[in-house]
Amino acid sequence: MEDAQNANVPANQKVERVPKTIRNETFALKAEALKPTLHEWIDYPLSVVEFQPDPEAFFKCKAVQTHTIEELSTLSYGKGDQVILDFGSHRVGYLSFHVGVEGVNVDAPARLRLTFGEIPYDVTESLHPCNTWISTSWIPDEIINVDWLPTYVDMPRRYSFRYLKIEVIDTSPKYKVKFLDIKVRAVSAVSPLAAAAVPKLEVHDSELVKIDRISQVTLRDCMQMVFEDGPRRDRRLWLGDLRLQALANYCTFKDYALVKRCLYLFAALPREDGSLPGCLFEKPKLAPASDYIVDYDALFGPTVYDYAVASGDLETAIELWPTILGSMRMALAHVDEGGRFNSDAFSAWKFLDWSEGLDTNAGMHGLVLFCCKQINSLAILIEKDVPFADVVSKMVLAASAFYDESLGVFVSGPTSQVSWSSQAWLGLAGAMDSQTCLKAITTAMADPKAVKPLTPYAFHHVAESLACNGGQERCLELMREYWGGMVRAGADTFWECFDYEDSRRSPYGDCHNNSYCHAWSCTPSYLLRVVVKDFLQAADREQ
Amino acid sequence: MEDAQNANVPANQKVERVPKTIRNETFALKAEALKPTLHEWIDYPLSVVEFQPDPEAFFKCKAVQTHTIEELSTLSYGKGDQVILDFGSHRVGYLSFHVGVEGVNVDAPARLRLTFGEIPYDVTESLHPCNTWISTSWIPDEIINVDWLPTYVDMPRRYSFRYLKIEVIDTSPKYKVKFLDIKVRAVSAVSPLAAAAVPKLEVHDSELVKIDRISQVTLRDCMQMVFEDGPRRDRRLWLGDLRLQALANYCTFKDYALVKRCLYLFAALPREDGSLPGCLFEKPKLAPASDYIVDYDALFGPTVYDYAVASGDLETAIELWPTILGSMRMALAHVDEGGRFNSDAFSAWKFLDWSEGLDTNAGMHGLVLFCCKQINSLAILIEKDVPFADVVSKMVLAASAFYDESLGVFVSGPTSQVSWSSQAWLGLAGAMDSQTCLKAITTAMADPKAVKPLTPYAFHHVAESLACNGGQERCLELMREYWGGMVRAGADTFWECFDYEDSRRSPYGDCHNNSYCHAWSCTPSYLLRVVVKDFLQAADREQ
Structure with a gap:
């Protein structure tokens, strides 16, 4: 995720003052000691x-091979030319290449623009100007000037891509490149061996197998020195995202050390009120972001619980344990005498999802x-007082106060807003019996006026909530x-976000x-391998 | 200079076939052994x-200090901001700087554009697009993305500049830089000590002192691993340019080894017909350029002669000596039975100057x-047969065939073209008596229809020719x-070129x-310290 820049945060929830961090050096050292050695391997385009127009395709275009990769060495490119290479699937890593020459003289540097594309638009369109309210420094392109040709070029920064577009801004009239x-040089905390060792998903449905495989690639490419939220943009460790990645990791790569490291990283940066930052920076040195999210803070305990169990x-x-108790303080301060969560109690960011106008009280x-x-x-597992x-x-x-009997859904806030997220979280919490919860979720999903999730993060919680309340089939459908x-x-x-329309x-x-x-977005592996596992196996047997 | 791209070369002089190079490995090794260790020193802005508008100024603007350099550390820059730093004078070298931050979070890379300016236009105007027929890869700007802040940035390429403009393309809304x-880290084959050891020009005229000083800085900044033609653009060793640099060097820095190295570099690359390339590449490995210029080839011998004497x-x-004899073959092949140079005899580039439409027969x-x-x-000096x-x-x-008695000038080609360059070279050659030659030059200079020089290279030959033929005063005037x-x-x-209008x-x-x-353009030191030295001293004594 990206921080809010307070843009989508209701005005009354803007944080005025960032509580002071009371750094826990012991935990920081534990996290440091758990630093992974990244695995590296080489892949080729x-x-x-x-890309040719294709009105049927989601991105309105399709990749067509113009040359085999062997033919590339016979091609040369001059001013204004470009070439797009397809690495076949997504990689996170460091690019290198050799720039050869063809011509009478290399009498000037070569100026190239490299664009690293995760999707077709990245390489079929100009990325500048970018009409965004977050930093455009994330735009994945580089302009380089190469002085002495022929030569090898090693790009020092890490990129996240499947496609590479190289545009020749100029060479000279005397030569082409x-x-x-x-x-x-692809990198991940997950070795190719560990990735290959993940057992196959035992279902006959090839679509689910594909979904599982892509989830794993997503997770692998986000697993670097920390669980990054996205290797292309943001590249940071966010607490709520960590929880989902960790769950997907336990049933695939089983890298417990990296989760442990991330838990200690957060635990190293509590604030004076016990709360934990929404995200943190590992580089150039460990530091909390100023972003604070109440729900992320509260999810620290469940993340530790999942870790301990796994x-x-x-x-x-x-x-x-003391960090966990501290991390619940802010969330619980929103709960009134009657046991009801009130989003307006404090001006701190309650996220749940990016969907516009989402009321967060019920969720x-x-x-x-x-x-x-x-x-x-x-507490029971580690023998502490509950x-x-x-x-x-x-x-x-x-919870019953949020439930509208006549509609059969949970409603939220002064306008009795119906959203998928409200149902999802009350369902995950077992706020009412499973049947009621399942009906609430499916009712909201059938209501065109209900606030739909925008992010896979929220979709995950809807899907998991469906399955946990007996709606495994609906979960699979979703x-x-x-x-x-x-x-x-x-x-x-x-x-990061998907709208099929x-x-x-x-x-x-x-x-x-x-x-x-x-x-x-990587949770389908967890959903398929854990949450709906038994249901899937039973269904598979029946086929 | 830049190679011609055949753009200004008359169609009948375009070279169709590049003669094969017969590499002389012994000479290449001698050149290699003479490789200088570059001197380095640190300079600061x-x-x-x-820059504020100034209609009186040549570049229509003037630099105005907005902050002292000490104040810079108190300033921070966000998206769209820029800063221009003035290093006070021209340097060739490697830039480094520290990027600090101000803000709550460094949650995105910083994207910066650095532009290295030799003159105000470089930093007051956008350099893109550049409407030029040579390579735009020479444009002195870089876009860099800096991932982890604060940090030091070391720019790996060498730049040639006085001004540095840093534009902040983006940081993030959360921080400024x-x-x-x-x-x-300035570099030159000339050490600061050697530069400081050059005796002061002994004249009272402060303008001439200034011209001499700027010549030396120009020469110093072009003296790198070879005598480069320009440290910003081209960066190559050209034969005709080498001769002028060497002359200025003998009366200032006296780096004989670098001249010797460059002579051997050319001598290592003769072509099968004995001719020498117009310029050569030192990096990534020694190689001749395909550019061939008859006059540059012929100037190899005089360059060796100057070197031997100095x-x-x-x-x-x-x-x-054998290389010298070979280097005259192509030039002499243009001389007909009657001893007259005929530019049309062979389709090889005769340069002399970039002035448009220049007829080269007389020159x-x-x-x-x-x-x-x-x-x-x-030959006499080294006891060879003349x-x-x-x-x-x-x-x-x-030569008399080129002389028009009635006009008192040398004329060239079928249209009897009058040009400064024709007079300059026939004067330098002593084709007629000094008085006639001097009158020819001054007459052409007074003729508004005469073809004027475009480059300092040609202006030098006019100035030297004036002085050599008794026109020292006119030389100084020019x-x-x-x-x-x-x-x-x-x-x-x-x-590289100057038109005061x-x-x-x-x-x-x-x-x-x-x-x-x-x-x-660096020859005034040679003109002042050698060519008009006696005249200047006499004139100075008279004051």
């Missing part, structure tokens, strides 16, 4: 392509209740529609600044 | 400036005669007008691709 030995490492959970009620329950479970038994009782009771929709649109990795949809004003390999 | 510890190193001249006659005489003198005694006699006689004109226009180093004049279509520190 598979073909030279051009050739591009040889193009390769990417890894069996209870020691870490015990050590982080946050569900989320905080969910967190309290998870932390209570963790901290939130009373809160849970109160909040379960108060996955086929949403993540399957991205697959049909040509996704190599799952995206609008290939230019962006939370940031311009899709050229979207990220198309985004952590919070 | 002196002030933060902006600061620029600290900006410095240039350095006393006769051994090198002896070793290069080349003078140049070849000059070269023959110099080589004959060298090779061109007959040719000289014939060509001196034939220097004050031409090089003095650049000084009055604000030159820190002397330019047109600050946008360019041989390449767009002044943004001009070079403003250009070797062939």
Whole structure:
């Protein structure tokens, strides 16, 4: 995700003062000691392509091979020429290539623009100017000047891409350039061996297999020195995104150390009120972002719980227990005497999703209740006093206040807003019985006026909530529609946001600044391998 | 200079076939062994400036200090901001700086455009698009993306500049950047000590002192691993330019080794017909350019002669003697039975100057005669048989065929063209008596229809020819007008081309691709310290 720039944050929730960080050096050192050695491998472009119009395609174009990659060495490019290379699928890494020459004299430098494309638009359109309210410095292009040819060029920055466009801004009238030995030194905390060792998803449905595979590639490419939210843009560790990545990781790559490291990174940066930052920076040195999100803060405890259960490492959970209790303070401060979450209680950002105008009262009620329950479970696991038994009782009771009997859905805020997210979180929290919750979710989903999710992050919670409340079939349907929709649109990795009716949809004003390999989109592996696993196997047997 | 791209070369002189190079490995190794160790020193910007309109100024603007350099550390820059720094004078070298930050989060890279300006236009105007027929890859700007801030940035390429403009293309709404510890690691084959050791020009005329000083800075900044023609653009070793640089060097920095190296570089690359390339490439490996210029070829011998006289190193001249004889073949092949140079005899480029429509018959006659005489003198010095005694006699006689008695000038070609360059070279060659030659030059200079020089290279030969034929006063006048004109226009180093009536004049279509520190412009030190030395001292004594 990107920070809010306060743009979509209601005015009354803008944070005026950032609480001081009380850095925990012991935890910072633990995180440092867990720094992964990134795995590296070399990949090559598979073909030279051009994009031709295709009105049927999601991006209105399709890649057509114009040359085999072997033929590339026979091609030369002069001023104004361009070439697009297709690496076949998404990679995160470092590009290098050899620039050869053809001509009588290399009497001037070569000026090239390299554009790294995750999707066709990145290489079929000009990325400048970019009409976005976040930083345009993320736009994935570089202009380089190469003085002495022929030579190897090593690009020092890391890129996230499937397509590489090279535009020759100029050589000189005396020579053209050739591009040889193009390769990417791909990097990930996940080794190719570990990726290959993930057991196949045992279903016959090839669409689900594909969705699972793309989830894993998405996750792998986001797993670097931390769990990044997106290797193209933002590249930071966000708490809510971490939780989902960790869940997908436990049932695939099982890299417990990287999760542990990330937990300690957050635990190293508590603020004076016990809260944890929404995200943090690992480079150039460990530092919290000023962004604070109430729901992300509260999700720290559940993330530790998931980790403890998956890894069996209870020691870490015990050590982080005081941090967990601190991380619930701000969320619980929003809960009134009657046990009801009130978003207006404090001017702190409640996220849940980027969907416009989303009222967070009901959804946050569900989320905080969910967190309290998870932390209570963790307390039992690590033999601590259960901290939130009373809160849970109160909040379960108060949940009925959000429920509209006549509509059969949870409503939120002064306008009784119906949203998918409200249902999802109250469902995940088990705020009412499963049948009621499932009906609430499906009712909202059938209501064209209900506020729909914008992000895969929110879609995940809807999908998981469906499955947890007996709606496994509906969960699979949603996955086929949403993540399957991205697959049909040509996704190599799952995206930061997806609207199957609008290939230019962006939370940031311009899709050229979207990220198309985004952590919070990688959860289908978890849904398929854990959440609906039994249901899938039973259904598969029946076929 | 830049190669011709055949653009200004008459159609009948276009070269169809490049003769094969017969590489002389012994000479290449000698050149390699003479590779200089570049001297380095650190310089800092002196002030933060902006350019304000000034209708009186040559470039129609003047630099005004907006901040002291100490204040720079207190300034921060966000999206769309820019800062211009003035280093006080021209440097060739490597830029580095520290990018600091001011803001709550560095949540995105910083994208900066750095533009290296030799003159105000470079930093007051957009350099793109550049309407030029040579390579726009020379445009001195870079776009860089800096991932992790704060950090030091080391620019790996060498730049040639006085002004540095930094434009902040974007940071993020969360932070601004600061620029600290900006410095240039200046480089030259000439050490600061050697530069400081050059004796002061002993005249009272401060304008001439200034011209001499700027000549030396120009020469110093062009003296790198070879004598470059311009450190900003081209950066190559051209034979005709080398001769002038060497002459200025002997009376200032006295770096004989670098001249010797360059002589061997050319001698390492003779072509099968004995001719030498017009210029050569040192990097990435020694190679001749395809450009061939008859006059540059012929000037190799005089360059060796100058070197032998200045350095006393006769051994090198002896070793290069066969190369010298080979380098005259093409030029002499243009001389007919009657001893007259005929430009149309072969379709090879005769340069002399960039002035449009220049007829080269008369000028080349003078140049070849000059070269023959110099080589004959060298033969005597190194005790070889004088090779061109007959040719000289014939060509001196034939020179009268170019002389128009009624006009008192040398004329050239079928239209009897009058040009400054024709007079200059026939004067330098002593084609007629000094009085006649001097009158021919001054008559042409007074003729508004005469073809004027465009380049300092041609102006030099006019100035030297004036002085050599008794016109020292006119030589000084021309220097004050031409090089003095650049000084009055604000030159820190002397330019590739100068038209005091047109600050946008360019041989390449767009002044943004001009070079403003250009070797062939550095000769005033030689003119003042050698050619008009005695005259100046006498005149100075009289004051």
